Amino acid sequence: MTEQTPPIVGLADSIVRQDVVDGRPGKTIAPPVVYVPLVDVIESTGDAATETPAPEVPGPPSISPWWRSCCCLLLAIALIVLVGDGAIGYLTWHEPSRLTSLDIPDFPVSIVPQKPDVSTVPGSSTFNGTSQMTLHYTCGTQASQLALPALLQIGSGRFFLDPQGIPPFDGTLSSANAINAPGQLGTVTGTLVSGQTENLTLTTGNFPCKGVFPLTLQLPTALNLGGGSTTGPPLASTFGGNVAFDSTPMGGSSGARDVPWILIIGGVVLDLIAILLARRYPLRRDEWIW
Amino acid sequence: MRATAQNDAFAAAVLSGTSCPSRDATGALAGVEHEYRVVHDGAVVDFARLIRGLDLGRRHLDPADANAYRLPSGAALTCDERDAEIALPPIAVSPGFTHHAVALACAERADLQCRLGPAMSLRGYSTHISISVDAPLHIVDSAARLYVHTFAVAMMLLLDRRDSYGIYVRPRPGRLELCGEYASGERLRAALAFAVGSVCACVAAVSHRSAALPPRLMLHAEPAAGRYGYMVHRHSAGGDLYATGRDTVLRTCSGDLTTAQHQLGIAWTSARAALPSAIGAGDTDAAALRVHDTTIALPINESPARQPAVKLPAEACRNPDDVEESGSGTARIDATFGRMLGPLQRPTYAMAPVMLTWDAAVMVAARLPHPRFAFVCVPRAAMSPFLYNLDTGALDTHILARLEAPPSGTSLTDHAQTRHPAVYDELGPRRALLAPEPGDGP
Numbered sequence: 001m002t003e004q005t006p007p008i009v010g011l012a013d014s015i016v017r018q019d020v021v022d023g024r025p026g027k028t029i030a031p032p033v034v035y036v037p038l039v040d041v042i043e044s045t046g047d048a049a050t051e052t053p054a055p056e057v058p059g060p061p062s063i064s065p066w067w068r069s070c071c072c073l074l075l076a077i078a079l080i081v082l083v084g085d086g087a088i089g090y091l092t093w094h095e096p097s098r099l100t101s102l103d104i105p106d107f108p109v110s111i112v113p114q115k116p117d118v119s120t121v122p123g124s125s126t127f128n129g130t131s132q133m134t135l136h137y138t139c140g141t142q143a144s145q146l147a148l149p150a151l152l153q154i155g156s157g158r159f160f161l162d163p164q165g166i167p168p169f170d171g172t173l174s175s176a177n178a179i180n181a182p183g184q185l186g187t188v189t190g191t192l193v194s195g196q197t198e199n200l201t202l203t204t205g206n207f208p209c210k211g212v213f214p215l216t217l218q219l220p221t222a223l224n225l226g227g228g229s230t231t232g233p234p235l236a237s238t239f240g241g242n243v244a245f246d247s248t249p250m251g252g253s254s255g256a257r258d259v260p261w262i263l264i265i266g267g268v269v270l271d272l273i274a275i276l277l278a279r280r281y282p283l284r285r286d287e288w289i290w
Numbered sequence: 291m292r293a294t295a296q297n298d299a300f301a302a303a304v305l306s307g308t309s310c311p312s313r314d315a316t317g318a319l320a321g322v323e324h325e326y327r328v329v330h331d332g333a334v335v336d337f338a339r340l341i342r343g344l345d346l347g348r349r350h351l352d353p354a355d356a357n358a359y360r361l362p363s364g365a366a367l368t369c370d371e372r373d374a375e376i377a378l379p380p381i382a383v384s385p386g387f388t389h390h391a392v393a394l395a396c397a398e399r400a401d402l403q404c405r406l407g408p409a410m411s412l413r414g415y416s417t418h419i420s421i422s423v424d425a426p427l428h429i430v431d432s433a434a435r436l437y438v439h440t441f442a443v444a445m446m447l448l449l450d451r452r453d454s455y456g457i458y459v460r461p462r463p464g465r466l467e468l469c470g471e472y473a474s475g476e477r478l479r480a481a482l483a484f485a486v487g488s489v490c491a492c493v494a495a496v497s498h499r500s501a502a503l504p505p506r507l508m509l510h511a512e513p514a515a516g517r518y519g520y521m522v523h524r525h526s527a528g529g530d531l532y533a534t535g536r537d538t539v540l541r542t543c544s545g546d547l548t549t550a551q552h553q554l555g556i557a558w559t560s561a562r563a564a565l566p567s568a569i570g571a572g573d574t575d576a577a578a579l580r581v582h583d584t585t586i587a588l589p590i591n592e593s594p595a596r597q598p599a600v601k602l603p604a605e606a607c608r609n610p611d612d613v614e615e616s617g618s619g620t621a622r623i624d625a626t627f628g629r630m631l632g633p634l635q636r637p638t639y640a641m642a643p644v645m646l647t648w649d650a651a652v653m654v655a656a657r658l659p660h661p662r663f664a665f666v667c668v669p670r671a672a673m674s675p676f677l678y679n680l681d682t683g684a685l686d687t688h689i690l691a692r693l694e695a696p697p698s699g700t701s702l703t704d705h706a707q708t709r710h711p712a713v714y715d716e717l718g719p720r721r722a723l724l725a726p727e728p729g730d731g732p
Contacts, residue, residue: 006633007658009348012642015654016350019644019720 067277074274081267293698297712300688304668304711308675314422314464317490317566319380320482321420321465321648322391324399324472326374327413328406335410337374341367344405347631351646353720360646364627365398373415374402379627380422380648380670383486383566388479388573395474414472417449419482420465421489425497427728430461432496433489434520437466439506441488442522443531443540443550444557448580449473449481450524452532452590459511460519463725464649466493467519477589480576483569487561494564502563504556506543518728532590554581626673634677636686639693641666645720650708652717657693664692665702665714672711689713 328335338357346359346367358368364379376398381391403412423430437459446457449470458469466489473481494501509527511520524532531538536551558581562574571578580586630651632642638657645652649670656663666689668676679685692713702708703718705725 006635006640006642008633008635008640008642008654008656011656011658011663012632012644012654013348015644015717016348019353019717020350020356 071274071277074270074277078267078270078274081263081270084263293700293715296688296692297700297710300685300713301672301711303684303688304672304676304679306675306679306684308678314380314424314671316424316493317421317486317564318383318424319422319465320383320387320391320486321378321380321418322395322478322482323375323377323418323420324395324474325370325415325418326376326399326402326472327372327415328374328410329413330410334372336372338369338372340406341369341374346405351631351643353645354647354724360627360631361398361401362628362631363394363398363401364625365394367398367402374412376402377418377648380420383569385568385570386572387569388482388576391482392475392478395478399474414474416469416471417473417478417481418467418469419485420462420467421486422465423489423493424464425493427461427463427726429493429496430463430466431728433492434459434461434466435511436492436496436503436506437468437488438511438520438522439509439543440492440503441484441557441561442511443507443509443527444504444554444561444581445470445481445484445488446522446524446531447536447550447554447588447590448477448484448577450532450589451592454524454532454590456521456523456526458514458519458521460514460517461728463727471589473589476576479573480580483565483574483577484558484561486569487563487565488557490566491560491564502560504553504560505546505548507553508541508543535588535590536584551584558582626677629677630668630673634680636680636683636689638686638690641689644717645723647724649725650723652702652708652720652723654717655689655693655713657690660693662693662697664689665717667702667708667710667712667714669709669711676711 326337328337328340341357341359344359344367346361349359350356351360352358352366352368355368358366360366366377366379368375368377376395378391378394378398381387381394399412403410406412423433425433442457442459445468446454449468450457451471454471458467460467460469468481468485468489470481491501491503495503507527509522511522511526513519514521524530527538527540529538531550534550536549536554538550540548540550540553542548558577562578565574580588627646630643630646630653632653634641634653639655640658641653641655643651644654644665651668651670651673653666653668654663655666676685692715697715699716700712700714701716701718702712702714703716703722705723707714708723
């Protein structure tokens with residue numbers, strides 16, 4: 001190769017180099033998309049013999065392809081972010097799920113063991129915030145400590161719990177497995193303190209949820225009493241009922257409230273950077289994107 | 291649709307005035323590759339270390355071979371491990387093609403010798419002969435397996451030396467490749483003529499067309515090393531073919547006994563009958579002489595020690611390390627592949643290759659400094675008419691229209707697209723444009 005390599009060979013070499021990356025298959029090489037003045041087309045097709053000679057096409061871009069690529073990339077990212085966060089907001093904004101009913105008829109009855117006398121009362125059932133349901137349990141007065149591994153199953157409906165969705169047993173939670181698929185069993189293990197009210201919180205993910213779902217609470221067949229006694233009261237171990245939720249997508253501009261603000265701020269910042277770059281390195285008319 | 295219509299018009303313009311077939315017929319093309327050991331002061335030199343310094347031009351035009359260089363003559367020079375390898379451009383099987391091939395091979399060897407300088411010499415190592423096959427790969431594979439049992443022994447007698455191991459029979463996309471000992475001159479002419487006829491006969495047989503075949507021999511071929519194919523070892527037929535030569539006793543699949551000389555004679559008769567009718571005695575004489583005149587020494591009858599490394603003067607077109615040489619061969623340079631190296635300058639635009647293989651060329655076309663460019667794909671069969679019509683200006687309108695119109699999104703991404711002349715806006719990874727090799731994964 002000499003120093004007088006024709007430009008077309010240089011172009012060909014640059015294309016070949018893009019395709020040869022450590023011997024691995026390369027990437028698609030696409031031509032720059034440019035605006036072509038109409039007069040050029042007319043001239044090339046031979047229909048403009050009497051036309052004014054076409055002006056010279058301006059030279060190659062005055063900025064490097066790297067900068068142009070950066071501008072395009074930033075613009076693309078900004079558009080994706082702005083469009084994306086709006087879409088996410090629209091899709092994820094729902095009216096807070098309402099616990100429309102809680103029907104666990106055998107729950108307070110079956111949990112009563114013989115000795116010590118532990119009674120569990122669903123003192124209240126509230127539904128606070130987005131798709132949260134709180135069940136309150138209160139242990140009886142005689143048991144000083146109660147180990148309570150529990151199995152919680154949400155039935156076969158389109159009901160999902162996000163991975164952070166089961167934080168029951170304040171302060172003494174030892175483990176909790178999220179329920180994130182219909183029919184999956186989640187395990188909650190903690191220590192119930194005698195006389196203390198514990199909360200079991202079910203949190204759905206950011207999904208619309210409407211319908212009635214079975215809920216099962218399974219208690220152990222052995223109670224770990226205080227002082228090391230492990231007598232096994234004949235508990236009815238499984239209690240069930242139905243939980244009804246109603247969460248309806250509402251749509252509207254306020255949907256952005258569910259979108260992380262960082263996305264919006266990031267989109268605006270990227271837009272500003274792209275605008276600054278575009279002002280610093282403007283694209284000529286013949287480089288404009290079709 | 292618009293791009294499709296434009297490509298149809300472009301293809302018509304490329305092929306106008308010619309009767310260019312879209313595919314190469316079986317036996318229509320022959321290819322020759324030679325591998326050489328490079329010797330310096332009696333020691334073999336690693337050619338891979340030398341090739342970059344030979345000022346051979348642009349690399350990487352063959353996506354499958356990072357070491358390959360296309361030469362202005364149209365040949366390709368690369369290295370196979372430590373050896374130098376010269377591949378001639380496909381040669382049309384027409385009257386005089388064996389002389390043409392020998393002369394081209396000799397000229398390319400002399401050219402390489404000239405590039406290496408007087409301190410180094412070349413020692414012939416192997417010969418690969420490829421014959422075009424217009425059939426799907428599984429048919430080529432069937433033909434290869436048939437070849438092993440019918441013609442391989444005869445080819446071994448014509449091509450190999452006493453200390454050779456055997457030959458490879460490799461099915462490749464669009465061709466069948468026979469690999470054996472280094473041969474040049476009359477020996478290469480004989481092997482070429484036999485290869486064309488024998489491959490044609492095998493392909494005809496597996497394609498259910500009438501073809502005379504020699505008796506099938508009882509022998510055990512092994513999988514070829516490296517690339518997919520079959521190796522017929524010197525011991526594959528039972529004895530040692532290279533030790534006993536024409537007198538080797540062979541057993542046919544029907545249980546009969548025969549001799550290598552008898553098999554050679556029948557095989558040549560079959561191959562001769564399958565050769566294109568235009569091929570006459572001028573190309574078959576070398577093979578016929580070796581088959582019928584048992585006083586002619588086959589390569590296996592020569593001393594293994596007689597393979598000196600020879601410094602060839604650049605102007606020479608004969609290989610001194612062979613006893614016989616072609617007396618009438620002249621290197622008729624086929625300018626097609628050399629011209630495709632470009633650059634191809636037109637008054638308002640230019641082209642240069644970004645991929646050049648034996649099957650197809652892909653050129654980038656641009657009207658610099660205008661930033662828009664396009665990719666012109668030209669299959670091998672259309673290269674000559676493409677160059678002709680390009681020179682006449684018949685293609686300018688089509689290519690300029692693509693360079694000036696907004697991109698239509700057409701992309702050259704698949705091997706099947708390379709079978710037709712067309713212009714594309716984008717070029718995909720070039721490896722995807724190569725024909726799938728046997729043994730490639732899905």
